[in-house]
Amino acid sequence: MGWEQANAECNWTYAEYSSSSSSGDGHTWVVTIQCGNGGICSEQVECNEDGAEGFVHDVYMDGTDVGDVCVPAEEVDEVNITQLIIREFKSIKWPASRLVVQPPGGKTLVNFETNFYTLDNAAITQVRTIARQAVSIRAVPTSYTFQFGDGSSTTTASPGRPHPDLDVTHVYTQKATVAVSLDTTYTGEYRIGDGDWLAIPETLTVAGAASDLQIVEALPQLVIR
Structure with a gap:
């Protein structure tokens, strides 16, 4: 999946997600990186938002998938990378x-x-x-x-x-x-x-x-x- 395709599918901007998840609205917000090859995540779905390269994440509110967001590469934290590595370890x-x-x-x-x-x-x-x-x-x-x-x-x-x-x-x-x-x-x-x-x-x-x-x-x- 190319950047333009991924970007078109992201119905949340990263700013919107950041604002909602930090608003203290009583909801639990979680993002999980999206995989392009059946969940193994050796191929992550790339995206580009306003010139910033990143990876598509699923947005969950209280455990329900409510859309996608393009998370800039520098914002993808170590927890996400560790989760990908665990998935890969278990899939090999x-x-x-x-x-x-x-x-x-x-x-x-x-x-x-x-x-x-x-x-x-x-x-x-x-x-x-x-x-x-x-x-x-x-x-x-x-x-x-x-x-x-x-x-x-x-x-x-x-x-x-x-x-x-x-x-x-x-x-x-x-x-x-x-x-x-x-x-x-x-x-x-x-x-x-x-x-x-x-x-x-x-x-x-x-x-x-x-x-x-x-x-x-x-x-x-x-x-x-």
Whole structure:
């Protein structure tokens, strides 16, 4: 959407909005930046009012959308930018962690300490342009929920470790075929340009795909020498 189109749709001037929101009329006034791509807001709707470039915002009075206003770029406060970054953090398809089970091969034994872990424990950074600024968004895996498939699970800050350094294990008590999986919870951080890293006050959990694990009994065998 171009500036002229956006400007034509803004039925409030910024001066009118500022006057109403500060008038003490008993109403609660809020503006929220408007998105041009379905609410993700990696593409904000630009506008131009009396030569001042800005971004289109929805105007809410007591929770009801009452129109649009072109907010000058220098007036778009940090709260709005943070909201955009949170939306972007939640919209990015962060990867699921790959679950490794030992013993390998999709089988384990009854009453045996089965080991679970993932090697996917590194922070991941993606760069987005938000409100005309380069923003680095980093997802840090901070907790893992191991779903053992028999109705039990455990959540830990550890990604587990491969044999022989067992860390996340589970003992199955009966024969069965279960679906095991791993959910990863990411904590977000961001920085604008080369600024300091700041915390995103929300987490995001990515569910891993389930895989079958067969639990079998070890049968004694007679060996004739």
